[in-house]
Structure formats: C-alpha cells, structure tokens
Amino acid sequence: GAVVSQHPSRVICKSGTSVKIECRSLDFQATTMFWYRQFPKKSLMLMATSNEGSKATYEQGVEKDKFLINHASLTLSTLTVTSAHPEDSSFYICSAPQGEHQPQHFGDGTRLSIL
Amino acid sequence: GQNIDQPTEMTATEGAIVQINCTYQTSGFNGLFWYQQHAGEAPTFLSYNVLDGLEEKGRFSSFLSRSKGYSYLLLKELQMKDSASYLCAVMDSNYQLIWGAGTKLIIKP
Numbered sequence: 001g002a003v004v005s006q007h008p009s010r011v012i013c014k015s016g017t018s019v020k021i022e023c024r025s026l027d028f029q030a031t032t033m034f035w036y037r038q039f040p041k042k043s044l045m046l047m048a049t050s051n052e053g054s055k056a057t058y059e060q061g062v063e064k065d066k067f068l069i070n071h072a073s074l075t076l077s078t079l080t081v082t083s084a085h086p087e088d089s090s091f092y093i094c095s096a097p098q099g100e101h102q103p104q105h106f107g108d109g110t111r112l113s114i115l
Numbered sequence: 116g117q118n119i120d121q122p123t124e125m126t127a128t129e130g131a132i133v134q135i136n137c138t139y140q141t142s143g144f145n146g147l148f149w150y151q152q153h154a155g156e157a158p159t160f161l162s163y164n165v166l167d168g169l170e171e172k173g174r175f176s177s178f179l180s181r182s183k184g185y186s187y188l189l190l191k192e193l194q195m196k197d198s199a200s201y202l203c204a205v206m207d208s209n210y211q212l213i214w215g216a217g218t219k220l221i222i223k224p
Contacts, residue, residue, distance in 0.1 A: 006157075034212075043216040044158070044202070093157045103148055104212065106157040 003027065006094050006107025013084065014115055020080045021110045023050075023094030029074035030096035034104065035067075038091045050077040084114045117141045119215035121203050126221045127193055135188045135201050135218045143208020149177050149188045150202040152217065158202055161188070190220075198222045 005024045013019060023033055033050040048069055049057040056069035066088075068080040077096075081088055091111050095104040118140045127133040139147070146165040150158035164170055164179035164186060176189040188201055203215040 044214050046212075046214075091155075100210075103160045103163050105160060109157040111155075 003098060003105045004094065004096050004107045006110060008110060009108055010111045010113075012113045012115065015085050016083055017114075018080055018082045019084055019112060020078055021092055021094070021112075023077045023079070023096070023107050025075045025096045025098075028096075028098050030077075030098075031074060033071060033077040033094055033096045035069065035077075035079050036093045036095065038093060038109075040091075044093070047079075050079075052077075081112065084112070086114045088112065089114045117205075117207065117213050119203055119205060119213055121201075121215045121218045123216070124219045124221065126223060127190075129193055129195060129222055129224050131193050132189065132191050133193060133220065135190075135203075135220065137186045137188070137203035137215055139184050139186070139203070139205045139213070139215075141205045141207045141213055144181060145206040145208065145210055147177075147179055147186050148204045148206070148212070149175075149186075150204065152200045152202060154199070161201075193222050195222050195224070 003026050007022050011019050031052045035047045036044045037047050038044050046059050047062045050069045050071040052071045058064045071077040091109050093109040095106045097104050121137045148163050149161040151161050152158040162177040164177050169178045174191045179186045200217040200219050202217045204212045
C-alpha cells in the first residue's frame with residue numbers, strides 16, 4: 001500500500017487563487033520531505049526540501065514567497081501556491097524517505113490547472 | 116557539475132529483454148535508484164544499488180559499477196504494462212538525489 005499520501009490529486013481554479021497541497025507520511029515519521037514539479041514529458045524538478053521544525057530549503061530559481069512550505073509535524077508537509085497564475089499549472093509531487101539513506105517514496109501527485 | 120545521462124527513448128518488443136543504461140558524474144555517491152513512472156502518475160521505486168554488482172528482483176534487475184559511474188536496469192519478459200519512463204537517480208555526498216531526465220520505454224506487440 002501507499003506509504004506517502006498526497007491531496008488533492010487534482011485542482012482546477014481561477015487565477016489569483018491560493019492552493020494548498022498536503023503530503024503525509026503513513027506509518028512512519030519524515031523529518032524531511034521533498035517537493036517536485038514536473039512539466040509534461042519533462043524530468044522531475046526539485047523545488048524545495050521541507051524540514052520538520054525549521055525553514056524549507058529552496059532550489060535556485062524557486063520563489064519562496066510564491067511556494068510556501070510548512071512542515072508542521074513529523075508526518076505532514078504542505079505546499080501552498082500563492083496567488084496562482086496559469087504558468088503555475090503543473091504536476092506537483094511530494095516524496096519522503098522512509099529512513100536515513102532510504103529510497104524516496106512518492107505521493108500520487110497533484111495536477112494543478114490554473115484558468 | 117553533477118550529471119546523469121540516460122537515453123531519451125527506447126523501443127522493445129513484448130516478451131523480449133531490454134537494458135536501460137545510466138551513467139553518472141556526481142560529487143560523492145551514496146547509492147543509485149531506479150524508478151518507474153507511467154504517464155500522468157508519480158514515480159514508483161524499483162531498485163536501489165549501493166555496492167557493485169547485480170540486484171535481481173523478479174523480472175527487473177539493476178547493475179552498478181561505481182568505478183565506471185555506470186548502472187543499467189534490465190527488464191525481462193517485457194509486458195505492455197512496462198511501457199513507461201524509467202528514471203535513474205543518484206544520491207550524492209549530501210544525500211541529495213540527482214535525477215536523470217528519464218528514458219521513455221515503448222513496448223510494441
């Protein structure tokens with residue numbers, strides 16, 4: 001069964017709306033979670049590393065004020081796309097390693113469409 | 116810089132065997148992962164190699180040579196459902212995953 005749960009799976013909303021995506025680790029604690037973005041037929045692009053109890057680490061070129069990350073507990077990280085615009089439309093995927101040096105397990109992803 | 120290379124696309128026949136290669140240049144090495152990703156879905160974990168040699172898991176096997184910076188994923192008895200992208204990823208010295216662009220595998224009847 002799934003070890004990482006991500007919700008919602010699909011969001012369609014108007015430009016200017018803020019959208020929150022949740023990523024939960026099931027049956028294990030994740031001090032670190034990762035947020036990726038993927039455009040059609042392109043590779044995964046790491047956006048940021050979410051750290052429980054501290055600030056997220058953002059990759060170069062990713063706006064931290066645009067993509068707010070909160071890792072409030074050992075099993076939950078959230079990504080909020082603020083004031084979303086059509087260019088933010090993409091497939092967003094979270095992942096978490098089940099332990100130190102362990103493979104990352106992915107959520108099912110969230111397909112975000114901004115009209 | 117850090118670099119992962121794998122072919123963009125491969126085609127194989129149902130029932131056959133296919134080998135997907137991955138070469139890497141990274142700052143340090145803490146393991147190599149293979150993931151399968153079907154179109155429109157999130158990646159799913161296939162295999163993990165940290166020592167040289169072959170790891171077999173059913174129809175799928177993964178090989179690693181650290182001295183050559185090289186790995187391959189071997190898929191046997193191909194089925195139509197194996198049509199997907201296969202992603203190679205290396206964990207560097209900072210335990211960050213460096214991702215390849217993926218190999219799209221097309222299976223023909």
